[in-house]
Amino acid sequence: MNAVRARNESAWLLPAGPGTDERLRRNMRGYADGDEVDIVIVGCGAGGATLLQRLARAGWTAVALEAGPFWDPERDWVSDEAGSHHLYWTEPRIIAGTDPVPLGSNNSGRGVGGSMVHFAGYAPRLHPSDFHTFSADGVGADWPLEYADLRPYYEDLEEELPVAGERWPWGDPHGYPHRPHPVSGNGELLLRGARACGITAKVGPVAIANGRFGNRPHCIYRGFCLQGCKVNAKASPLITHVPDALAHGAEVRAEAMATGIGLDERTGQATGVRYLRHGVERFQRARMVAVAGYSIETPRLLLHSTSKRFPDGMCNDFDLVGRYLMVQGAPQTAGRFDAEVRMWKAPPPEVSTEEFYETDPANSYRRGFSIQTVSPLPITWAEHVAAQGHWGAELRRYMSDYPHWACLGALCEFLPLAENRVTLADERDRNGMPIARFSYSQCSNDRQLMVAAQHVMEQILTAAGAAEVITINRYAHLVGGARMARDERSGVVNRDCRSFAVPNLMVTDGSVLPTQGSANPALTIMALAARTAAVLSTGARRGVLTSVKE
Ligand SMILES: Cc1cc2nc3c(=O)[nH]c(=O)nc-3n(C[C@H](O)[C@H](O)[C@H](O)COP(=O)(O)OP(=O)(O)OC[C@H]3O[C@@H](n4cnc5c(N)ncnc54)[C@H](O)[C@@H]3O)c2cc1C
Numbered sequence: 090m091n092a093v094r095a096r097n098e099s100a101w102l103l104p105a106g107p108g109t110d111e112r113l114r115r116n117m118r119g120y121a122d123g124d125e126v127d128i129v130i131v132g133c134g135a136g137g138a139t140l141l142q143r144l145a146r147a148g149w150t151a152v153a154l155e156a157g158p159f160w161d162p163e164r165d166w167v168s169d170e171a172g173s174h175h176l177y178w179t180e181p182r183i184i185a186g187t188d189p190v191p192l193g194s195n196n197s198g199r200g201v202g203g204s205m206v207h208f209a210g211y212a213p214r215l216h217p218s219d220f221h222t223f224s225a226d227g228v229g230a231d232w233p234l235e236y237a238d239l240r241p242y243y244e245d246l247e248e249e250l251p252v253a254g255e256r257w258p259w260g261d262p263h264g265y266p267h268r269p270h271p272v273s274g275n276g277e278l279l280l281r282g283a284r285a286c287g288i289t290a291k292v293g294p295v296a297i298a299n300g301r302f303g304n305r306p307h308c309i310y311r312g313f314c315l316q317g318c319k320v321n322a323k324a325s326p327l328i329t330h331v332p333d334a335l336a337h338g339a340e341v342r343a344e345a346m347a348t349g350i351g352l353d354e355r356t357g358q359a360t361g362v363r364y365l366r367h368g369v370e371r372f373q374r375a376r377m378v379a380v381a382g383y384s385i386e387t388p389r390l391l392l393h394s395t396s397k398r399f400p401d402g403m404c405n406d407f408d409l410v411g412r413y414l415m416v417q418g419a420p421q422t423a424g425r426f427d428a429e430v431r432m433w434k435a436p437p438p439e440v441s442t443e444e445f446y447e448t449d450p451a452n453s454y455r456r457g458f459s460i461q462t463v464s465p466l467p468i469t470w471a472e473h474v475a476a477q478g479h480w481g482a483e484l485r486r487y488m489s490d491y492p493h494w495a496c497l498g499a500l501c502e503f504l505p506l507a508e509n510r511v512t513l514a515d516e517r518d519r520n521g522m523p524i525a526r527f528s529y530s531q532c533s534n535d536r537q538l539m540v541a542a543q544h545v546m547e548q549i550l551t552a553a554g555a556a557e558v559i560t561i562n563r564y565a566h567l568v569g570g571a572r573m574a575r576d577e578r579s580g581v582v583n584r585d586c587r588s589f590a591v592p593n594l595m596v597t598d599g600s601v602l603p604t605q606g607s608a609n610p611a612l613t614i615m616a617l618a619a620r621t622a623a624v625l626s627t628g629a630r631r632g633v634l635t636s637v638k639e
């Protein structure tokens with residue numbers, strides 16, 4: 090515990106019990122636009138807030154510009170599905186392709202803490218195989234770093250969130266700092282059905298403290314993780330990294346929408362960030378810029394940052410910005426049981442299996458999927474049933490029967506394809522910025538994975554005793570769009586998340602992932618940002634950094 094606190098004191102800086110670090114926010118250091126800070130970070134979510142906290146600790150002067158509000162969980166959040174719409178990024182976007190991806194609540198967040206404010210809390214690592222799928226399986230891409238490069242950062246962050254779960258037998262087998270949570274009715278059924286099918290399933294890993302952690306209270310198992318945890322039991326950067334960043338002199342400037350990155354045409358270096366705050370256009374000067382606005386907003390900002398040097402968007406010399414975006418195929422299967430399951434009573438994902446994660450040469454497809462409990466609340470449950478075509482009296486019947494249903498979700502590793510991309514539309518938003526146009530089409534491997542995952546989920550629920558099973562197709566998560574690679578003809582940033590084209594410009598969010606595995610992405614995004622911060626703050630990569638820290 091002392092080692093975690095020495096690295097990140099956030100949990101001890103919050104007030105005891107639910108509530109907000111009001112004193113820290115009131116006394117937060119403020120910088121003027123004209124102050125040339127060491128770094129300005131766009132977006133204060135998983136990647137941005139982790140970078141901010143690490144660099145503030147290392148003594149950097151740092152400002153995070155965040156488009157959304159500085160949430161107060163007590164004041165701003167409610168344990169209610171309908172009342173939580175304001176947590177999502179709902180600015181207009183255009184979707185296209187043969188398999189257009191619905192956006193909004195399912196894959197975007199806004200405000201300090203980013204999408205993790207309303208993420209489901211599941212925090213698995215990638216597998217070592219994820220880092221070289223092209224060499225091993227002939228699909229996807231090889232990363233410019235290996236699993237071993239990220240392992241120490243995974244371990245640090247699992248302690249800081251903290252993560253609770255059983256010993257994990259898959260990928261690089263490892264334990265978790267907190268023991269697994271008690272298992273819900275939904276989780277019990279996944280364990281039972283999997284056992285009957287000869288499939289190993291385990292409890293965890295969830296980024297929810299099992300017991301008190303610092304001043305954060307324990308989970309009360311009411312299942313409102315996707316609505317923002319009012320009691321501060323579930324991790325999000327708002328409570329796990331921002332308090333420590335503020336205590337070390339960082340500024341989080343909320344309601345500040347970045348609209349462009351400044352460039353010195355003579356030196357080719359970034360000079361700061363243009364942003365809108367309360368209707369006024371401003372420019373924060375900085376020696377280094379990091380973009381961490383999530384997989385659609387990061388490419389949009391880069392593409393919108395044009396100049397003589399970059400007429401087609403910053404870092405876009407090889408037409409790679411916005412390409413290779415990925416969602417995970419996330420079919421969801423529900424099963425009806427005679428006994429009441431009450432699937433809402435627990436963190437939604439709690440039990441899972443990664444038995445089908447790796448490539449099996451016996452299959453006609455490459456890579457694989459994971460299966461987790463998902464536990465939709467009533468409105469999402471109604472969407473599931475309606476998507477099956479049930480309406481009117483039939484829909485009412487399913488809704489009244491809600492306590493009897495269990496629900497599983499898969500995460501299928503969709504492959505990175507160049508034509509799955511963000512471009513700028515002709516239409517503009519209320520800030521005058523071109524709207525993002527997001528085009529998505531599945532390949533045959535993607536479709537095969539969806540079918541295979543559905544088959545296994547239906548098998549598990551039937552083996553657990555379900556009398557009826559219904560499956561719908563969905564997508565989850567969103568990564569890629571400014572991927573890391575070994576060279577500038579294959580990606581936008583290098584292994585340290587530094588752009589190839591502008592030496593003092595970093596990208597430190599989910600946009601940099603070249604592949605996604607079948608794991609939920611937040612822990613990996615945080616681990617990459619923590620690694621980048623370590624590289625920057627130790628000065629391991631000289632060049633432009635010498636002017637920053639020496
Ligand atoms: C409903 C839901 C459930 C999820 N469940 C899980 C889960 O269980 N496990 C898991 O690992 N992952 C989960 N995820 C995904 C996970 O939350 C994201 O992958 C992760 O938070 C992305 O991190 P990021 O740093 O890329 O972006 P974010 O965390 O989204 O942060 C980006 C921030 O940038 C801000 N921003 C964007 N553009 C601008 C701009 N121009 N100027 C200023 N600020 C800007 C946004 O407001 C946002 O706060 C879930 C996501 C959703 C939506």
Ligand code: SF4
Nearest residue numbers: 308309312313314318
């Ligand atoms: S189930 Fe636990 S972690 Fe989720 S919202 Fe409730 S208290 Fe928070």
